Amino acid sequence: MSARILVVDDVPANVKLLEARLSAEYFDVMTASNGTEALALASRAECDIILLDVMMPDMDGFEVCRRLKTDPATHHIPVVMVTALDSPADRNRGLEAGADDFLTKPVSDVVLIARVRSLTRLKMMTDELRMRAITSLEIGMQAPERSAVADTGRGGRILLVDDRQSSYERLATILAAEHTIDVEPNPTEALFHAAEGNYDLLIVSLDLNNFDGLRLCSQARSLERTRHVPILAIADPENSTRLLRGLEIGVNDYLLRPIDKTELLARARTQIRRRRYTDHLRDNVQNSIEMAITDALTGLHNRRYMESHLATLADQASTRGKPLALMILDIDYFKSINDNYGHDAGDDVLREFAVRVRKSIRGIDLACRYGGEEFVIVMPETDLHVAGMVAERLRRSIAGEPFAVHKGTKRIEVTISIGLTTLEQKGEAVADVLKRADTALYRAKHDGRNRVVSQAA
Structure with missing residues (x-):
């Protein structure tokens, strides 16, 4: 797995040593000798992970890390502090600054490479989400970077899986100061509990009695509902080798006892902040997909979606030997609504029209805004007679009750014309079906509007 690693240290010998270790594993290594240079390289998105020394002359590693993690452009880059400092106070200061890990020199090659590989996987996943979310910015959605920087990481939902009572009682008491904690002492129930609980973090003891904690972590990674939930593993010092194996199968972070x-x-x-950030990215991607196929004003599918999905529905109907009905609806004299009451009133009519359409059709039917005041409804497994009944019911729904506009201060009469046809010839082009429905709509408008006209295949 290739990644660009930025090694930041003012001691050339330390830089050369780390560079040699990482290059041997086929990582692309960059170097910086001070904090200012490191910040400049990171801001240009030239690295995937930063290995950061603490003791540097111009700006210490704590300050460099703090600046990286408070800058929306660089906060997502994993930072590992690699330093000779080994006191708990120094470690905690680094983690408070936002570091993803704090490794004390001399660092084992195995530990270093395992941590870098784990963070590389995480960074590449985040980068993919960030690239996909660029579309969200282009359609006006808010980027999550600033909220991520401001997130304290508190107020999360955590599931603690530990079958030692003395251990889980102490851990739960500590965590409860900042989070909502559920404890699952039965590891056989833990996966079900995790899948149902909508948790921000799983904390799993690897020293469970008669149960393999790593297998539980692996199962959580393979299950769709827990795949993206970060895992923090806890183990006794003699199990450090299993912790490294855990990093390979998807454990995000670990702690050795005593905690x-x-x-x-x-x-x-740290893990909860990262979870919220990636969730926000996924939401932006999903929303951008929905916006690409949905009409923003009415909430119905748009023409692009209809044209691609109609072909699929037509193929299914032909293959199964089932009828497929299609109707084109046009709001009568819609231009006069805009001219007489304003475009805001026209928008009110379109929104309410979409609501009434949804109430008149089935869940399997496809309703789309075709353009302007024209709409298309596709009805699978529906013949011309039944579709005609639905169309007439919809026409009466529109004409039977005036539309409220201008926040309910005015009510106007609205009617629609409907052209209806069906796909009954196997392999018929959908363009021909649409054209036939459009011809029927033209006849409905020509014959006086506010009516349904059917045209058989």
């Missing part, structure tokens, strides 16, 4: 209270809280906040 330091401040470090536990700091690591939990």
Whole structure:
């Protein structure tokens, strides 16, 4: 797995040592000798992970990390502090600054490479989401970076899986100061609990009695509903080798007993912040997809979606030997509504029209705004007779009750004309079906509007 690693250290020998270790694993290594240079490289998006020394002359690593994590352009880049400092206070200061991990020199090659690979996977996943979310910005959605920087990581929902009572009682008490905690002492029930609980973080003990904690972590990664929930593993010091294996299968972070209270809280906040950020990115991607196929004013599908989906529905109807009905609806004299009452009133009519359409059709039917005041409804497994009844019911729904406009201060009469046809010839082009429905609509308008006209295949 290739990634660009930025090594920041003012001691050339340290830089050369890390560069050699990482290059041997086929990582692309960049270097910086001070904090200012590191910040400049990171701001140009030239690195995937930063290995950061603490003791530097111009700006120490804590300050560099803090600036990286408070800048919307760089906060998503994983930072690992690699330093000779080994006190709990230094470790916690680094984690509070936003570091993803804090490794004490001399660092084992195995530990270093395992951590870099784990964070590389995470960074690449985040980068993919960020690239997809660029479309969201182009259609006016808010970028999540600033809210991510401001997020404290507190107020999360955490599931703690631990079958040692003395252990889980202490951990739950610590975590409850900042989060909502559920404890699951039965590991066989933990996966079900995790899937149903909508958690921000799973904390899993790897020292469970008669149960493999790593298998639980692996199962959580393979299950759709827990795949993206971060996992913080906890183990006794003699199980450090299994922790490295955990990083390979998707564990996000780990702690060795005895657990330091401040470090536990700091690591939990880091994982919860990252979870919220990636969730926001996924939401933006999903919303942009929905907006690409949905008409913003009415909430119905748009013409692009209709044209692609109609072909699928027509193929299914032909294959199964089932009828497919299609109607084109046009709001009568819609231009006069805009001219006499204003475009705001026209928008009110279109929104209410969409509501009445939804109430008149089935869930399997496809309703789309075709353009302007024209709409298309596609009805699978529906013959011309039944479709005619639905069309007439919809026509009466529109004409039977005036439309409220201008926040209900005025009510206006609205009618529609409907052209209706069906796909009954196997393999018929959908363009021909649309043209036939449009011809029927023209006849309805020519014959006086506010009516349904059917035209058989």
